[in-house]
Amino acid sequence: MDATATTRRISRAAALAAALALAVTGCGSGGGGSADGAARSEPPRQGANDINPRPAAQVKDGGEVRYPLYQWITQWNPYQVDGTYGGAVEIMRALEPSLFRVDASGTFQPVADYLVDAKVTSTSPQVVTYKLNPKAKWSDGKPLSHLDFKAVWQASSGKDPAYNIANPAGYELISGVEQGADPGEVKVTFAEPYADWQNLFRPLVPAAGIATPDDFNKGWVEKVPITAGPFRIGVADKTAQTLQLVPDPDWWGEKPKLDKVTYRVMTQSATTQAFLNNEIDLAAAGTATAYGQLKDAKDAVVRSASPWDEVHISFGGGGALADQKVRQGLGRALDRQSLIKIANNGVPVDFKLLGNHIFMPNQTGYQDNSGDWGKFDLAAAKKLLDEAGWKEDGPGRPRTKDGQALELHWILNDGTTQAQVDLATAAQNMWLAVGAKVDIDKVPSNDFFAKYVNQGKFDIASWRNTDSFPLSTSLSNFRLPQGDNVFGNFSKLGSPEIDALLKKAAGTVDPAGAAKLYNEADAKIWELGHTVELYQRPSVVAVRKGLANDGAFGLASSDLALTGWEK
Template sequence: MRPTSAAAWIAATAATALLVTGCGSTGQDGTPKKAAPGVDGQDIGARPLADLRQGGTLRLAIDQWITQYNVNDVDGQQGDAQEIIKTVMPDLFDSDAQGTPHANPDFLVSAKVVSTSPQVIEYDLNPKAKWSDGKPLSWHDFRAQWQALNGSDPAYEAADPSGYDQIADVGQGSGPHAVKVTFKAPYADWQRLFDPLYPARYYDSPAKFLKSWAEKVPVSGNAFKIGGTDKTAQTITLVPDPRWWGRKPKLDSIVYRVLDTSARPDAYLDKEIDYTSALLPEDYQRLAKAPDTDIRRGARWDEVHITLNGGRGALKDLRVRQAVQHAVDRQGIDEAFAKDLSFQLKPLDNHFFMPNQKGYKDTSGGYADYDVAAAKKLLAAAGWKDAGAGKPRTKGGRQLTLDYVLSAGSTSAQTDQAQLVQQQLAQVGIKVELKKVPANDYFNQFVNRGNFDLTSFRNVDAVYPSMLTPVFVQPRGRNLFQNFGSVGSPKIDALLKKAGETTDHAKASDLYNQADTEIWRLAHSIELYQRPEILAVRSGLANFGAEGLADVDYTKVGWVKK
C-alpha cells in the first residue's frame, strides 16, 4: 500500500516528512549520498509468481479511518481510500515504471481512439468482467459516471469534472460489450477517465453518489473485496473475491490499520505491519539494521508543499500571500534537514512536473525567492503596520495572525517544519499559531473544507498533469474541487483547459508551465521538495515496495516460498 495524496490521483495524505534537498554530498556517517533514482526507478523485490507461496496476509498502515469510498467525492480523495478502491473496483488502466498507461486486460480487450474529429474513444470490455452482484460491466456504468462528474449538476459536488466536462455523449459501442465515448473537444489524457469505474445503480443520483459509499462499498468488481471492517480496532480487511475471473491472488488477505505516521517504525519493528517509510534519518538507521528487511528506493511523483488559504482572513489579500512566499526560506529549511539524509535530492520549483520528468522547468519567476525586505514591503503596502521586532503587525486594531493546521498524527519532522515556518514568518511580523487536530478529522473537517490558513500535505502520483487541474481551478460555489485554499483565476482555468485539449506533449507541457507561472504569482501554494521513496519492506515480500511511477498489482504481491 503506497500512501497517496490530495490532487486528482494524488490522493491526499497528511503533510509528511522532512523538508529535504540535495545540499551536501555525504550523509551523517560520512558515506557518499546515493543518487536519486531515474524517472523509471523502482525497487519492488520482483519475483516470478512460481516463487511465491499461496496464502498469507499483508499488513499495511493507513492515515485515517475511511469515511468515503467514492473517490470522486472530495472526502474520498484521501489517498488511502483511493488505493483501496483501485484494489476492489474495476481498474481500467495501469501505469508502468515510466508512468505510461496500459489497458488492463482483466477489464478491457482494447481501448482506442477511433476518430479524431470529433475525438471518439471505443472501449471493448472484457465479457468476463462483472460486478460482485453478478451483473456485467456495461456502457450504462460509463454513462452514469460521466453524468455524475461532468459538472452539469452541481448537486453531485464532483471533486474533479475535468475531462468529463469535455465529453459530448456516452453510449453503446459497435459490439455488445463496447462503449463509445464522444468528446466535444480533444482530451489528451482520456485514459485517466472512468478509472476506477463505479456501477450505475449506485451512481445515478446525487443522493446515491454521496451516500452509497459512506464507510462502505456496496458493490465491488476486482480481485479483492472488502471482507470486513472494525471501526473500534480501526482495521479494514480485503479478501479475494471468489467471483473474480482473472489471475487468482497469492495473498489470503490485506489488512489496513489506522496508525499515526510517527508510530509506524516501531510497529514495523514489532512486526505489526510489513512496510513503512525509512526516509527520516533516525528511522533509516533503525530500520536498515532490522532483520529480514529490505530498503527499497524508487522515484515517485511525490511533492510536499504549503497551501495558503486565500479564501479567508488576511490571506485574501494577494500581497499578504506573496509576502508569506518571500518570508519562507525554503533553502534554509532544506539545509537544516538534508545533512543527515543518504539521498541526493533536488529543490522543487514547479507544481506540475518533478525534476526527473520531461517538461520540468523553474516556473517560480522569483515569487518564491527568500526576501525578507520584499515581504515587509508587501505587508506594509497591504496596511499591516510594523509593531517592532518580535511583535505581530497590526491593522485596524487587529494583529496579523495565521493558523497552521497539522494532524495530531504528525511526525516530529512535520512539527519541526511547522515550527520553522512559524519562526520565519515571525521575522516579518506574522504571528503563526500551530493548531493540531485529530488525525481522522484533518482532511475531512479541515483541509477539504478550507478550514485553515496554512497547512502542508503531499500531492502524489500525478503521472497525468491534467490530474492536477482540480487543485488549481477556481471553486464553484461550495465545491472547492481540490483547490482547498480557493486561489485561482480565469487565466489559470483557460490555460489548464487548453492544455488538457492539447495532444502534443511538448505544447501541452508549455501550457501547464504558463499556468504554473500564474499559480506562483497568485501565491496558491509554496512548493518545498520532491519526497524520495525510501521504504523498509519485509525481505520475503515480493512485487511490492518502491513502485516509482507504476501501479501496484496486488494479484502478484505475495510471500516468497521458504
C-alpha cells in the first residue's frame, strides 16, 4: 500500500505516497537536503509498477504490516465531500466492495468476490447489467442488492442538495436503477452515455448507511457503520492516533494473509525515522533527505513507479485573484523548471514538467497544453499585471491598485517538509520580482484541508491530486460550484465552457474522441489561470525487505488482502 496519501478522489478520489505537496486524494510531503550524485532514471513507463508481486502460496499466513497515516480520518463516507482524503479512500478499499480494480496499465478489471459479470447490455439507452456474487453480503447480514446501487445513485446525483456530495460525475447521468431478472442482478440505465461507468459504485456502500442526508453526512463520522470487505476495523484509538484493521471472519473470499494492519498518525517528516526505528514498514522516499537516509537502511528496499499523482500550485478565486489577468500574470512569473529542480534534488527518479491537468505523461492521450500560460516570462507577467490595473511601486515593493497593495497569502501545512518550504520560498521570490508580495502562512496539519483548502480559504496553496482516474473524474476538480458545493474545485474557478467540454468528453465512448475533448478542456483550464501544474510525482517508497504485493503501484489499485510477508 502506498503510504503517503493525498486527496484521492473517488470521483477522482484526493492516496498515500511520497510527495512534495499535500495530496487531495492530500498529505504533506517533500524534504530538503542534497544528493547531487544520486543516480537518475527515467520515470517508469505505462503499465509499470514495483510491488514485489507474489502469488498467495508464496506469502506467509499471519503477521502485521505497519503504515503511517498523515492525519486522523474523521469522515469515512467516500461519497461525502469531506471523505475524499487519500488515506481514508485507500483503507475503504479493504472494508467495502470494490467492484472493479485498476491494473498497472490503467484498465478496469472486475473483482470476482463481488461480481459474476458486469457489462453494457444496451447502448440506446445505455444500460449496464451487474450480476452480483451470491455470497456477497453486508456485515448486517443483508445481501448486496440493487437497493445499495440505487441509494448511492440517489445520494450522489446532486438532485438533493441536502446530501453534501463529493462529485456527481456519472451519477447525474443515471435515469434509473432497478432489480434485474433476479435479486442478484442490477440494471442501471443512463439518460446520456457515460464511458467510465466502471468507476461508479466504487466502492459500493450500503443503502442502510446512507438512507437519509443525516446518515450520509454524519453517519460515517468517526466510524464505518457497515462493511463488506476482507477486513474490518479492530481498533480506532483517536487519543493514541492509531487505527488497526483485522480480517473479517465473515469474509467469503480468500482469507487475507495478514493478522492485522496498523496505521499510526504521524507527520511525513517523522516517517523516515519511524522506518529506521522499525516502527513502520513503508515510508516515503521521494525527497533527498528521506532517500539519502533510507536507500541503504537495514532491511530496506526502494521501489518506484509513476501513479496518477500530480503536484500543482492552486490560486484562490477571491480578492485580487478574482481577476483572470492577475492569475495569468502570476503563472507566467513562475519558472516551473527551477521549482521542480528544488523538489527533485537528490531523488533518483526524474520529475518531469507536467503540461496537462487531466492526463499523466504515461497515459495514452497525454499532450502538453500549457502553451504560453506555462512559460516563464517576466515581461509578459508584468504586462498582464499592468493590464489588470496593478501599478509598479519600485523594486522589492508590491504593486498597488486603488490604494491597496498586491499582497497574497500562501497557506502551508505546518508539517510540511523543508523541500516544500524551499519551493514556496522560491516562488515567493519569483512573484516579488513582478511586484506581488506573497506571505507564507503555516496552519495546523489537521486543519489544512478541513478549514482552509476545502473551504476555499486561501489565495495560494499547493497539494497533490491523486488517483484522478478515470478521466471523467477530473470534472470534479474543475467544474463550477453549485451553491455551497464546490465538489473538488476548491478554487471555485471555472467556466460553463470547461464544464461542457468535460461533460461531453465523459459521454464520448470512443477513446480518441474523448481524449480530444479532454485536451480542449485542459487548454481552457490553463488559460483560466486555475492551477499551475508542476510535475507528475513519482511514487518512491522504502519498504521492509520481504514485503510482498506492496510498494509503488503506478496506475494500479492496491489490494491489501494480498499484502503480506514472503515465505
